[in-house]
Amino acid sequence: MKRIIIIGGGVAGLASATFLADKGFEIILFESAPKLGGRCYSFFNEKNGCFIDNGKHLIAGWYHNFRKFLELTGSADNFTFQKKFNVSFLNEKNKTDKIYLSSNPFGFLFSFLRSDIFSKSDLIPFYRLLKKIKNENLRINKFPASEFIKELGFSENTINLFWKPVSISIFNTRLENVGTGIFTEVLKRGFDSKGNYLLGYPKTDSYNAFIKNTESFLQRHSVLIKKNCSVKRINFSEGNITDIVTEDSNIVYADYFILAIPFYAYKNVFSENICKKHFSMLQNLKTSSIINFHLFLKEKVPSVLMEYRKEMLGFHNSLLQWLFVNSDKHINISISGASEISYKNSALIDIEKNTLFDIVLNNLKLYIKSLDRNDIADYIVIKEKRATYIQDSGSIDLRKFNGKLSSNMFIAGDWTKTYLPSTLESAALSAKICTDKIINFCK
């Protein structure tokens, strides 16, 4: 049986290991951190006695490859899917605006009319949009999505209250920064078949939702998992990887190598010459940040929020974006695109954590009037500076790797050429592309 080395224990690496272990390959996985999961992780917080996510990871019906990975590792039941699409937003009047969606034409019309923020004048732009994504190949269209949406005729109000939150949640950046190609690709997948657009929530934190099960699955399939073991050098000669060198100076050989590391880590493992020759375009991919705030309350979470215990709650016209009620004393607020949002001339991501907490609390109080500083027993702020890459128009040309680079080297990761935004599904799809190729070679 062929031996495969996988470098990187994020979702792309874990899904690669799972797909191959399921077929009986001999696998060694190297992860530089002491934990698995990469940018999707949680940790146990002794002080508050619970697991904490670096950020709540939501999935969608169209995450077919990620869901296959969950099924194989026995984790699918740890996610729950909405029966019908609806999302609520708190507005400054202390009311909630609700959005409903449906994919069949009658359901769509009905749900559209029930939604608080759409107006009748949005109906024609919506139909134009659905027609375009159905009939035209827009995959590599570089036109800014903000202009595309305007040209379809959406009102300013709908752009502000619907499309802008959609952009920041899915693409982690402003609508102006998103290319029409990737924007329409996601919508197309969402409306491709029944249930695709429904949101899936993990029932617990990421570790307990799927990382723990994945580790057990891999161990049961005799995968050697080397945590805390960074790959220091990948030796590449005549178009092939000859070997890799780990930080503890071991030289390791394999038949095939899957690199599932982020694009900015290539310069750490290849020589300057190889980087210049094969990976120089990667330095032009940009990243975007996400900040998560975990607030632990002395008393129970206000009842207005408890209603949303099993979903997420958005904020209209606020710096705050999404709120999750994790338990009756723990809420999690998330702000995406935090490198692009300014507060008093500084990007949010650059602001010191205690000040950030004050900013968040003051903003939260505008919506939850009963909340007071004294109600907060503790808080934790998690900044992810390089949470995702920015899927702007230019990124189409930079994301040129689609699985195989040479006869024994495969490239996986959410940033590769999957035509998807930086998501768990993009990571899992990239794993599927690489592992299918290896499985085919070995037939």
Ligand SMILES: Cc1cc2nc3c(=O)[nH]c(=O)nc-3n(C[C@H](O)[C@H](O)[C@H](O)COP(=O)(O)OP(=O)(O)OC[C@H]3O[C@@H](n4cnc5c(N)ncnc54)[C@H](O)[C@@H]3O)c2cc1C
């Ligand atoms: C706060 C936050 C919230 C998010 N929310 C969502 C969401 O709701 N839904 C969604 O779909 N996506 C979400 N994402 C995006 C999602 O987490 C990523 O797209 C996905 O996890 C990327 O996986 P990956 O395996 O491609 O990369 P990574 O997770 O970056 O994995 C790469 C791994 O390689 C390791 N590595 C690097 N160099 C080496 C080396 N030399 N040797 C060994 N190991 C190495 C790293 O330590 C890392 O573990 C979110 C991301 C963040 C940060």
